[in-house]
Amino acid sequence: MSIKSLDPRITRENLPEEPDSKPLENIHHWQTYEVFHQTKKGDRHIHVGSLHAPNQEMAVILAKEQYSRRDKCVNLWVVKTADIFSSGYENEDIFETTPEKTYREAGGYKVMDKINKFKKERKQQSN
Amino acid sequence: MKEFNELNDKKTTAIKDLLYRLADDQLILGHRNSEWTGLGPILEEDIAFSSMAQDKLGQSQALYQLLHQIGEDDPDTIAFTRKVNEYKCCHLVEYPIGEYNFSLMRHFLFDMSEAIRFNMLGSSSFEPLAKISKKFKGELKYHTMHAVTWINQLGHGSGNSPAKIQASLDECFPLALGIFEPSGYEDILIGEKIFFGEKELQEKWLEAVIPVLKNANLKIPDIKNIKASYGGRKGIHTEYLKPLIDEMTEVYKIDTKAEW
Amino acid sequence: MYGGGYIFEETKNGSPENEDSRKLEIFEARIAAGEKIEPTDWMPAEYRKQLIRMIEQHAHSEIIGALPEGTWITRAPGFRRKLALMAKVQDEVGHAQLLYSAAETLGKTREDMINDLITGKSKYSNVFNYPAVTWADTAIIAWLIDAGAIINQVANSKGSYGPYCRALERICVEESFHLKYGHDNVVFLATGTPKQREMVQDALNRWWPPIMHFFGPSDKISVHTETLMRWKVKMASNDDMRQKFLDMYVPKIWELGLTIPDPLLKKNEETGQWEYTEPDWQEFKRVINGDGPCNKERLAVRRRAEEKGEWVRLALLRSEEKYTVPLS
Numbered sequence: 001m002s003i004k005s006l007d008p009r010i011t012r013e014n015l016p017e018e019p020d021s022k023p024l025e026n027i028h029h030w031q032t033y034e035v036f037h038q039t040k041k042g043d044r045h046i047h048v049g050s051l052h053a054p055n056q057e058m059a060v061i062l063a064k065e066q067y068s069r070r071d072k073c074v075n076l077w078v079v080k081t082a083d084i085f086s087s088g089y090e091n092e093d094i095f096e097t098t099p100e101k102t103y104r105e106a107g108g109y110k111v112m113d114k115i116n117k118f119k120k121e122r123k124q125q126s127n
Numbered sequence: 128m129k130e131f132n133e134l135n136d137k138k139t140t141a142i143k144d145l146l147y148r149l150a151d152d153q154l155i156l157g158h159r160n161s162e163w164t165g166l167g168p169i170l171e172e173d174i175a176f177s178s179m180a181q182d183k184l185g186q187s188q189a190l191y192q193l194l195h196q197i198g199e200d201d202p203d204t205i206a207f208t209r210k211v212n213e214y215k216c217c218h219l220v221e222y223p224i225g226e227y228n229f230s231l232m233r234h235f236l237f238d239m240s241e242a243i244r245f246n247m248l249g250s251s252s253f254e255p256l257a258k259i260s261k262k263f264k265g266e267l268k269y270h271t272m273h274a275v276t277w278i279n280q281l282g283h284g285s286g287n288s289p290a291k292i293q294a295s296l297d298e299c300f301p302l303a304l305g306i307f308e309p310s311g312y313e314d315i316l317i318g319e320k321i322f323f324g325e326k327e328l329q330e331k332w333l334e335a336v337i338p339v340l341k342n343a344n345l346k347i348p349d350i351k352n353i354k355a356s357y358g359g360r361k362g363i364h365t366e367y368l369k370p371l372i373d374e375m376t377e378v379y380k381i382d383t384k385a386e387w
Numbered sequence: 388m389y390g391g392g393y394i395f396e397e398t399k400n401g402s403p404e405n406e407d408s409r410k411l412e413i414f415e416a417r418i419a420a421g422e423k424i425e426p427t428d429w430m431p432a433e434y435r436k437q438l439i440r441m442i443e444q445h446a447h448s449e450i451i452g453a454l455p456e457g458t459w460i461t462r463a464p465g466f467r468r469k470l471a472l473m474a475k476v477q478d479e480v481g482h483a484q485l486l487y488s489a490a491e492t493l494g495k496t497r498e499d500m501i502n503d504l505i506t507g508k509s510k511y512s513n514v515f516n517y518p519a520v521t522w523a524d525t526a527i528i529a530w531l532i533d534a535g536a537i538i539n540q541v542a543n544s545k546g547s548y549g550p551y552c553r554a555l556e557r558i559c560v561e562e563s564f565h566l567k568y569g570h571d572n573v574v575f576l577a578t579g580t581p582k583q584r585e586m587v588q589d590a591l592n593r594w595w596p597p598i599m600h601f602f603g604p605s606d607k608i609s610v611h612t613e614t615l616m617r618w619k620v621k622m623a624s625n626d627d628m629r630q631k632f633l634d635m636y637v638p639k640i641w642e643l644g645l646t647i648p649d650p651l652l653k654k655n656e657e658t659g660q661w662e663y664t665e666p667d668w669q670e671f672k673r674v675i676n677g678d679g680p681c682n683k684e685r686l687a688v689r690r691r692a693e694e695k696g697e698w699v700r701l702a703l704l705r706s707e708e709k710y711t712v713p714l715s
Contacts, residue, residue, distance in 0.1 A: 003684050006518050007458035008374055009162050010688055012223070019687035023506050027498040028700045029710035030169075032491075049554075050488050050713035051171050052497065054703035058280065061273050062171035065178045066481055070561075082711040089428050161460055161469075164476050165453035166688070168696025170484040177477040181470055188466045203465040227699055284702030291698065371461075378522045379464035385580045387464035387522075 033059040034084060035067050036077040045077050056080070138319060141312035142253055143194060144215065145322060148310065148360055149244075150190035151216035154206055155368070156237060157183030158375050162224050175273060179234070182266040189259055196255070207376045208383065211369045212362040219302035219356070221368045225295075228281070228288075232295035235274035235339075236303040240332045242267040247328065252320040275339050282343025293345050300348040304355030307332070311361075406431045418619050423549040426492035426715060437620050438548055439493045440509075446486035447504045447511035451685050453479040455519040456528055464522065471568050475529060478561045485557065488713050489550040496710065505690045513671060514597040516679030523576055523583075523590035529569025531594065534636055535601045537562045538628050547619035550715050570639075577643040591640070592648045599649075599666040602629040608668065633661040 002014040030052045036045040048067045053059035059078040068076065087094070102108030160180035167173030191202035199205050219237060224230045245267060248260035281292045307329035316322040333350070340347055358364070379387065410429050417424070424430055453476045460476060463469040487497040503509035514532055519525050537559060544555035576587035603625040615621040633652075640647060651664045674682070 003687060005458070005684055006520060007454070008461060009166070009457070010454075010684065013688070013691055015684070015687040015691055017683070019683055019690055021506055023502045024498075024690075024693055024697075026697060026701065027502065028697070028704050029496060029498055030700065030704065031708050032488075032711050032713045034714050047715070049485060050715070051484065052169065053171065054280070054700075054705065054708075057276055058703065061276050062175055064269065065175040066171055066484060069174075069178055080711070081714055082709070084714060086427075086714075089425055158461060161473050164460055164473055165450070165457045165480055166692045166695075167480075168692075168699035170450070170480055170487070172699075173480045174477055174484065177473055177480070181473050181477075184466065184470055184473075188470075207465065227695065281699075281702055285704065286698060286701050288698060288702030374461050375469075376464075377462045378459070381464075381522075382580055382582055385583055386575055387468055387579075387583075 030054045032081040033063070033078045034081050035059075035063045036079070037068055037071070037073045038075040038077075039072050041074055045075070050081060053078070137315060138321075139197060141310075141315045141319075142256075142321060143197065143199065144310055144312050145316060146190050146194050146256070148215040148217075150187040150194070150206075151214045152220050152237070152306070153183045153187035153190070153241075155214070155216045155371065156220040156233075157181070157187060158371065159220065159222075159224055160230065160234065163227075163230065168227050176230075176234075179238075179266075179270050179273065182270070186263055186266070189262070193255055193259060203379075207379050211364060211372055214364065214368065214372070215360050215362065216364075216368070217302070217305045217308065217356075217359040218365050219299065219305055221359070221365045221371065222302065223367060226291070228291040228295040229298065231274070231277050231281070232292065232299045233303075234270070235278050236299055236336065237306065238267060238270040238274055239336050239339075240303075240306050240328065242271045243331045243335060244328055247323050247331075251322060256321070278339060278345075279343045282340075282345050289344060292343070296340065296345055297348055300350075301353050302356045304329070304350075304353060305357055305359055308355065308357040308360045415617065418547045418617070422547075423552060424547050425549045426712075431618075433614070434618055434620065435493050437615060438551065439490055439495050441620065442486055442490040442493070442548075442551055443495070443500045443503070444510055444512070446483045446490060446500065447509060448515065449479045449483035449486060451504075451511045451515045451689065452532075453483075454685055454688060455515055455517070455681075456525045458519045459522050459525045462522065463525075468572070472525065475565050475568060478565065482554075482558050482561070485554040486551075489548075489554045491713050492550045492715060494712065501689075501693060505686055505693065507677060507686065510675060511685075512601070513675045513679070514594075514601050515685060516674050516682045517594070517597050518681050520593065521586050521590060523573075523586035524593065526569060526572035526576055526587060527590045527594045529565055530573045531569070531598055531636060531640075532601065533562055533565040533569055535598060535628075535632050537566060538631050538635075539602070539623075542622040542628065545619070546622050553715070574643065577645060588645055591645055595648050596666060596670075598632075599629070599663065600671045602626075602632065604668055604671065605665070630661055633663070637661070 001017050003010065003017055005011045005015075031054070032050050033053050033056070034050050035048050037048050038045045051059065051062055051066060053062050056078055060076055063076050063078055067073075157180050160176060160183065163173065164177040164180070165173065167176055187206070188202050191199075191206050194205060195201050200208075219233060222229070222233070241263075245260040245263045249257055249264070251257040251260065278292065281288045283289070284292075307325040309325045310316075313324050313326075317324045337347055411431060414424070414428075414430060414434075424434075456472065456479075457476050460469075460472055463472045487500060490500060491497055500509065504511065514528075519528060540555050540559055540562065544552050544559060546552060573587060576583040606624045606626045612621050612624075634654075637647065637652070637654075649664050651662060654661050673679070677683075
């Protein structure tokens with residue numbers, strides 16, 4: 001006897017009423033890819049997630065529907081996860097720099113005081 | 128609309144016949160392919176295949192809407208309440224989904240024809256159809272990209288994959304030739320520059336699919352000795368269509384006057 | 388769709404006492420400060436284990452959840468419903484994909500998880516062991532089960548594990564379409580012909596007990612959760628979520644003139660809490676352990692889908708390429 005389902009698709013599958021409980025014998029792992037999308041030309045590509053695919057051509061084909069079936073998208077990049085090299089969160093502290101690096105910030109340069117003082121002195125001199 | 132009123136009867140009949148053929152193909156194949164939703168061979172492909180089935184249904188709805196504009200009933204009514212012999216779909220789309228190789232091969236052969244067909248229809252003298260056809264372009268391009276990539280990779284795949292895909296090609300090919308069954312209106316459609324005709328479409332289709340199949344290492348069926356599966360365009364269908372239509376209209380028919 | 392309450396059992400021997408106390412302290416301080424934990428961060432073994440279980444069960448619930456509604460996919464009435472149902476079931480498959488990826492970052496492969504699903508080792512939300520008897524059942528599922536799922540998932544999206552939160556963010560956006568679609572569907576039936584009303588009332592009668600089960604056993608009888616709460620794995624109590632659901636949706640059901648099949652259901656105005664007939668937790672247990680109306684079928688279908696797809700996955704496999712745990 002096979003399973004007579006409320007779902008006609010399932011009934012057509014002729015599934016055994018007592019399903020097997022053995023694990024699947026052959027487990028095949030495709031590679032994983034990381035997906036980046038660009039919502040419009042001029043924007044940056046942004047990481048949106050990962051997927052399983054056997055190669056990069058297929059990764060693009062599959063990423064298209066999983067990662068841009070709703071949102072606007074003009075371009076997708078896929079990168080093999082294995083090819084991504086990360087700085088590592090264990091090194092997160094390398095980004096903690098001392099705050100007194102005003103010499104490389106626009107706000108670190110305030111010359112109006114000097115200019116005003118200079119202008120005032122010039123004015124006094126000419127008087 | 129003015130342009131519709133100017134259509135003479137014969138031309139209108141020819142256009143309606145064409146639209147029903149196109150829309151019915153998409154409706155039926157969209158339904159078939161939707162059966163894979165949640166049951167596909169890998170999650171990512173499940174999602175992609177479902178999207179393409181949605182595209183098919185959406186496209187058929189647009190064509191039924193066009194039919195409605197030229198005097199037929201509303202899309203839901205004409206899509207879901209006709210008798211089986213009033214459907215004009217080809218046999219290829221009627222078959223059950225089978226194994227994934229069958230569904231993929233059908234998807235490849237059919238959508239290659241759709242891409243060419245709607246590209247040609249983009250310059251139809253029947254403006255509303257030309258306009259709709261152009262809108263289908265992006266979706267069909269993705270469908271053919273998807274199909275070509277899969278066929279090529281499975282043709283070169285390991286295990287029994289090449290044999291399975293070859294078997295599906297052999298099974299689908301006579302059915303696929305049925306896509307190009309000439310209608311009774313070819314002359315007027317061609318004469319009025321509404322559509323280039325099924326014969327020309329078939330030639331273009333062969334030019335497109337054969338290199339892909341060769342690239343995929345597949346043996347091309349001996350076209351001259353194959354009998355195309357004709358009849359669908361005249362309302363003569365396979366045994367598979369009626370149960371499918373009964374199924375897809377089961378709820379709708381509980382009460383056709385109700386709003387679902 | 389379906390987070391579906393915290394139905395997993397907590398293991399009692401996995402206490403964090405065996406962990407490096409210094410690392411544990413930093414870890415807990417980070418979580419307390421609202422920081423997210425990322426896959427390569429240090430984490431207690433028990434945190435990893437419970438997250439895998441939870442996210443995996445969530446993912447299974449999505450892929451199995453595609454089946455009850457999928458029951459009506461070939462029969463949905465008319466273009467609008469057919470397209471919407473396809474898109475919704477497709478989203479559930481998409482959610483499974485996102486959630487399996489999130490769980491994979493913790494070190495268990497998708498294939499291992501699916502294997503644990505089809506051998507019955509790993510559970511999924513109990514509601515999907517019930518059948519979608521008529522078209523109206525799909526409407527009730529899409530509205531009320533998804534509504535329950537949103538309550539659960541919004542809470543979980545504020546949890547501590549980065550990849551799970553990111554997946555849930557996107558999932559919640561898509562769920563809001565499901566909820567609207569489901570509500571629209573129920574409204575059409577409830578305000579439609581007598582036959583349609585009858586269908587939707589019947590479906591509500593069938594689904595009410597599973598909906599009450601959906602958030603998991605009452606806090607009175609569920610095991611301790613203090614550590615998981617502190618680690619922001621578990622974000623709300625089962626009873627709190629159930630109350631929230633009742634608060635939001637009972638009035639919406641009533642305004643359609645539908646009857647909820649629980650004579651004791653009412654809001655106690657003094658306590659602000661809903662009172663209801665205690666769900667049958669024996670049945671809940673029985674069903675979750677395999678003896679529900681559809682357990683066998685659901686697993687048989689998933690197994691068949693995997694078996695049918697095996698040659699496809701094998702065909703494109705390149706032996707020289709190795710699986711890598713996804714990044715985030």
